[in-house]
Amino acid sequence: MASQTLIPAGDFRTSYAADTTVFPTTTSRNAMISGIVLVCFAPHVVNEYILSLLIQIGIFGIAALGLNIVVGFTGQISIGHAAFFGFGAFTSAYLSNRFGIPVFFCIPLAGVVTAAVGLIFGLPAARLKGLYLAIATLAAQYILLDFFARAEWFTGGSVPASAEPFSLFGYMLRGDKQYFYVVLAYVVVCYLLVTNLIRSRDGRALVAVRDHYLSAEIMGINLTKYRTLSFGLAAFFAGVGGALYAHYNQVVSNEGFGIDRSIIFLAMIIIGGLGSIMGTLMGTAFMVLLPESMEWLSVALRGSPIDQFLGLKNNIAFLREMAIGIIIIVFLVFEPDGLAHRWRQIKAYWKLYPFSH
Amino acid sequence: MNTQLLIQLLVNGLVVGTLYGVVAMSFVLIYKATQVVNFAQGELLLVGAWVCWWLLTKYQVPFYLGMPITLVFMFLFGIAIQIVILRPMIGEPIISVIMVTIALSTVFAALMKWIFGVNLQPFPRVFQTQNVNILGLQVQTVYLMSLAVSVAMMIGMAWFFRLSKYGLAMRATAFNQQVAQSLGISVKSVFAMAWAISATVSAVAGVVVAVVNGVSAGLSAYGVKVFPAAILGGLDSVGGAVLGGIIIGLLENFAHFLDSEYLHWGNLYEIAPFYALIIILMIKPYGLFGTKDIERV
Numbered sequence: 001m002a003s004q005t006l007i008p009a010g011d012f013r014t015s016y017a018a019d020t021t022v023f024p025t026t027t028s029r030n031a032m033i034s035g036i037v038l039v040c041f042a043p044h045v046v047n048e049y050i051l052s053l054l055i056q057i058g059i060f061g062i063a064a065l066g067l068n069i070v071v072g073f074t075g076q077i078s079i080g081h082a083a084f085f086g087f088g089a090f091t092s093a094y095l096s097n098r099f100g101i102p103v104f105f106c107i108p109l110a111g112v113v114t115a116a117v118g119l120i121f122g123l124p125a126a127r128l129k130g131l132y133l134a135i136a137t138l139a140a141q142y143i144l145l146d147f148f149a150r151a152e153w154f155t156g157g158s159v160p161a162s163a164e165p166f167s168l169f170g171y172m173l174r175g176d177k178q179y180f181y182v183v184l185a186y187v188v189v190c191y192l193l194v195t196n197l198i199r200s201r202d203g204r205a206l207v208a209v210r211d212h213y214l215s216a217e218i219m220g221i222n223l224t225k226y227r228t229l230s231f232g233l234a235a236f237f238a239g240v241g242g243a244l245y246a247h248y249n250q251v252v253s254n255e256g257f258g259i260d261r262s263i264i265f266l267a268m269i270i271i272g273g274l275g276s277i278m279g280t281l282m283g284t285a286f287m288v289l290l291p292e293s294m295e296w297l298s299v300a301l302r303g304s305p306i307d308q309f310l311g312l313k314n315n316i317a318f319l320r321e322m323a324i325g326i327i328i329i330v331f332l333v334f335e336p337d338g339l340a341h342r343w344r345q346i347k348a349y350w351k352l353y354p355f356s357h
Numbered sequence: 358m359n360t361q362l363l364i365q366l367l368v369n370g371l372v373v374g375t376l377y378g379v380v381a382m383s384f385v386l387i388y389k390a391t392q393v394v395n396f397a398q399g400e401l402l403l404v405g406a407w408v409c410w411w412l413l414t415k416y417q418v419p420f421y422l423g424m425p426i427t428l429v430f431m432f433l434f435g436i437a438i439q440i441v442i443l444r445p446m447i448g449e450p451i452i453s454v455i456m457v458t459i460a461l462s463t464v465f466a467a468l469m470k471w472i473f474g475v476n477l478q479p480f481p482r483v484f485q486t487q488n489v490n491i492l493g494l495q496v497q498t499v500y501l502m503s504l505a506v507s508v509a510m511m512i513g514m515a516w517f518f519r520l521s522k523y524g525l526a527m528r529a530t531a532f533n534q535q536v537a538q539s540l541g542i543s544v545k546s547v548f549a550m551a552w553a554i555s556a557t558v559s560a561v562a563g564v565v566v567a568v569v570n571g572v573s574a575g576l577s578a579y580g581v582k583v584f585p586a587a588i589l590g591g592l593d594s595v596g597g598a599v600l601g602g603i604i605i606g607l608l609e610n611f612a613h614f615l616d617s618e619y620l621h622w623g624n625l626y627e628i629a630p631f632y633a634l635i636i637i638l639m640i641k642p643y644g645l646f647g648t649k650d651i652e653r654v
Binding site: 071075127132260318329333 | 394445450457459461462463466467471584585592623628632635639
């Protein structure tokens, strides 16, 4: 079946393997591979600014992917994701500064350490569900932020911790152009990992916990284990993303890991589509580009009556915050399945064009 | 041991705690009636306080007029939120509803910053005298006012639920929506009313805090402190929320006392409620007075 180039109109899959395959057709696989190859040329084509946006999309995309595991696939709620992201950033900087571990190993290590912390805060998840869990993760957010401010040995307190640039076999990667490939490699690996995780028994167990936890338990799925595991996994990817963020900026300050960042992570997966892997990346791109496009718009509107009325220059920060909130509400009310769903509809429309109904 | 400081802080705790109690009460009201966890509770305080401040300073409205106008506005505001935003969300999964209230809180917080700026604005003086001497302890008049208003609101709430017909309808809806509906209660209007009352009560609390400390974006922090209070009391118990609020207020100030006298860790009082929250969730998630039918896993 893998030799098909187009999906037939109808469901003709005959085996379980065909149903769970990553790429349903050779076309989609080739499109994905050529897409990645095309992105590889990006640093030589686009300017510095767009390159930095691409790197941000990659970094936040990895962290948002983790959040999508816990929220989208397992159906638990986490409002403290940014704190884990920050924890990963600080851990990676600490490991490389304190123990001199090469940055190459620091990033996955930071993921593992953050996963351990995630498991600790996931313990309430083993016993609680729904909104109680949301409140527990909210507490985790505040406790971790307080920890960052308090633990000067770990974070440097009010002085930002410095993080070394990424190096590979003694070769120092400097500048965005080279760091872009590091992020790209991590994005590809992480997204492949999660895609395959969801196809495995563990992944299906997570989805079963989301869809009907009682049935899942009756079918022999250990709820405690999988709920806690999903938190651990989410924290792992948050940690990896955070570590990449730390070595990208080469400095980790206490700012930017607050509840507002957590809300942005949640917005990313809601806009992209809960329980959709490629949707996560779309949502991340949307949320990274949204404030930037507002910036462009405010520059374009400078001096116009709209600008004078809104006072764009001084108030752009507040307008941005409001836009984030409004976008979340609009998506939840009008497009709860997110961009991934919309993308599928567009594809379905063009596949049958001009005979679509 | 510094007894003077301890007593002062405990009085503080009681005053702040009753305020937490009031906010937690209005939070629980929404949860009980509509099954919505309102993450925007703190922003309701904020909006109420800013509106009152705006009336008092911009239009020089006297306090006894400005306050009722604010409350009427907040009443309508609450109804509007329920009808426009939350009514379409009925029947959606819990995460969507939670996300909507989180998004609402972002929107309101940013909107208030946009309209009124980020700086702390002092509230116009409401009382003439600054301090009252009670049993040798200097207590600020505003504190007494805060305590009195909080207690009055709690009594009013108790009266509303126990004795008024509408309160009865609300309790019936909270108990079983379908049965309530079949007995002729308009669940729709109960939902709207729950938001309206919650917004109004929060606004009163917001104005009280504003009178004591001035208005700023930091007011919405009260919305976060609601969670430890409401969880401690039991998420669906109005009385429990009040008690939980008072306990959290006292705990906060006691932590502050320990911190300043012995531990010197700094900032302990801000984070103590959250540790308490985690511990409560671990050992007794339904709180002191909550119903115990939370599905444990």
